[in-house]
Amino acid sequence: MRLHLLALLAKEPAHGYELKQALEQTFGSAYPSPNIGQIYVTLGRLEKDGLIRAVDVEQSNRPNKKVYYLTAKGRDVLTLWVDEPTEGPRVRDEFFMKLVLAPLTGIADRMALINRQRRHYLSLMGDLNALLDETEPDDRVATLLIEGAMLHLQADLEWLERCQEDLA
Amino acid sequence: MTHAVLKTVNLVKVYSGGAVPVHAVRGVDLVVEPGEFIAVMGPSGSGKSTLVHMLGGLDARTSGEIWVDGKRADTLSESAWALLRRKKIGFVFQFFNLVANMTVTDNVELPALLGGASPRVARERREHLLGALNLTDRADASPAQLSGGEQQRVALARALANEPSVLLADEPTGNLDSRNTRDVLRLLSKVHKDGQTIIMVTHDARVAGLADRVICLLDGEIVDDGRIARRRTGTAGAVIDLR
Known part of the structure; x- marks a missing residue:
């Protein structure tokens, strides 16, 4: 999540809760709702590494709020992340x-393992179908995320079929 | 207990035309209950299409039994099969097989009329189905004027026009892009929810993910037959793991 937060802070300085909202708004229903505690822990580490700096903002009758700014070092790290190719699965x-x-252990045979795994993948696919159904078609980011997950599952199922043909 | 919509006993298909006989289906026992949506999966050449074609009487079995709605069907003559199909079985293929010189309306009404429905009933069903498929404004078009996705939706409407006991489908999305696949998925999902029994051969995992039971064939035999669990976690984060 480190680099995702850096990217959001490159757009504009923000405090922790604003970053949580920005993630939710950008990725929509497909994104696992980010844990605010995890965001603060990550921000603390980024600050310690000098990639962001925090500025205390006074609030009337509430504790001070920290607004985070991207540092020059943070921008360098972010640029490197954007520029380098990303490892595939x-x-x-x-x-x-x-x-x-x-099969070496005698606990299960391959046919049974493959069959169980196929049912599991299809059940996941059913969940993705339901999720896609509930997603607004114009929510492009969420839709693409779900479609990406579906294509990976499709590949997993095809590979399973190959395993069944050759190993079982 | 409800009776099976479809049942096979030790169903076998051997193609003996070539130099070596090909054992396409080797002793399939299958019981399909009303309202089930079954995905038939397996590698190319595993006998999936042959099985589904035999279930609809489009391919003659070599041995074994086929029962449709509690009646023995494998012993029927070709013309008796044709009659049975009109009343009980809907078919959708990868290529839509619409009648090219008939309008969408006529393509959908024809099977109902052949099945003995009155023109009024055939018209009402056609209007209902085309409406459900968002095809009402294409009713007067000919198949050539439609996109692939629209043609497949018309083919589905035609297959459902007789309110068949079972809908048999062989790679119905095999020739469609992802948007059109989505339209066909929506429809299959909807008719299944309304109680339609569906048996569908598919390589497309998205389509198979709609089914509630999967049958997997390998070398003409069923190697897996089981229910697909619905977890319905409700939260997206449990489905997509974004690192």
């Missing part, structure tokens, strides 16, 4: 490890 799949190793 790797096949270091926990299920695949089970599939290869579990």
Whole structure:
């Protein structure tokens, strides 16, 4: 979440709760609602690393509020993050490890493992279908996130089919 | 207890036309209860399409039994199968197979008329289905004037025009882009909620995710047959893990 917060602060200085709201508004229904405690912990670390600085703002009859500003160092880190290519998902799949190793233990056979996993993926897909149904079509960011998750699941299912053809 | 909409007993299909006989379906036992939505999955060549075509009488079985609505169907003649299909079975294919020189309206009304519905009943059902599919303003168009997604929706309307006991579908979204797939998904989901029994061959996991039961074929045999759990967590964060 460090870099997401830096990106939001590059747009304008903000306090913790505003950052939480900005994340929710940008990503819509598809984003796991960010925990305010986690946001403050992350901001504390970013400040310690010199990537942001906090300015106390006095409030009448309430404790001071901290507004966070991106530092030059923070901007450099953010630029590096935006400019470098992003790693794609790797096949270091926990299920695949089970599939290869579990039959050695005699606990489960591969066919049963694959079948159970397929049902699980399809159940996740059902959830994504329901989520997409509830999402406003013009909420482009949320829609694209859900579609991305669906395409990954589709690939997982196709790979499962390949495993079943070759291993089971 | 309700009776099965569809049942097979040790259903077998062997294609013996070529040099070597091909065992496409090897002893499938299946019971489909009313209102079920079954996704049939499996690799290419695993016998999915052959199975579904046999269930609709479009492909003759080699041995075994097929029961539709409690009546033995595998022993029927081709013309008797055709009659049964008109009354009990709706079919949707990957390619829409609409009658090219008939309007959308006529394509949808024809099966109802062939099935013995009066012109008034056929018209009412057509109006209802085209309305539900947002196709009312395309009623006078010919299939060539429609997009792929619209043609598939018309094909669905046609398949549902007879209020069939079971809707059989073979890769209904196989030829559609993602937006049109979404339209067809919406419709399938809706008719399923209204109680329509559906058996659908699909490679598309989004479509399979709507089903409440999955059957997986491998080399002509069922290797998995089970329910797909609905977790319905309600919170997006539990579905999408954003790091």
